[in-house]
Amino acid sequence: MNWSDLLAAFALYLVLEGIMPFVNPQGMKRFMLTMAQFADQHLRLWGFISMAAGLVLLYVVRS
Known part of the structure; x- marks a missing residue:
């Protein structure tokens, strides 16, 4: 990794974090x-749970 x-x-x-406030600010x-x-x-x-899911997904994508 570099x-x-x-x-x-x-x-x-x-980009992903900005989608919800952009699309639906009141809902956010x-x-x-x-x-x-x-x-x-x-x-x-x-x-x-979020960190663990991210690590599992990263492992699956990188292997």
């Missing part, structure tokens, strides 16, 4: 308000 791969992945992340605000009410443990669990 720096261009890392920067390409980061650029794709920014409602989603953020809902997330703010979750307990820290639930947010950590979903963060862990």
Whole structure:
């Protein structure tokens, strides 16, 4: 892996993160308000699940 791969992945992340606020800003605000009410443990669990799914997907794509 080189720096261009890392920067390409980061650029794709920014594009994907920007889709929802661009397409549906009101829905994104409602989603953020809902997330703010979750307990820290639930947010950590979903963060862990997201990281694990990303690692598995990266492993599958790179092998």
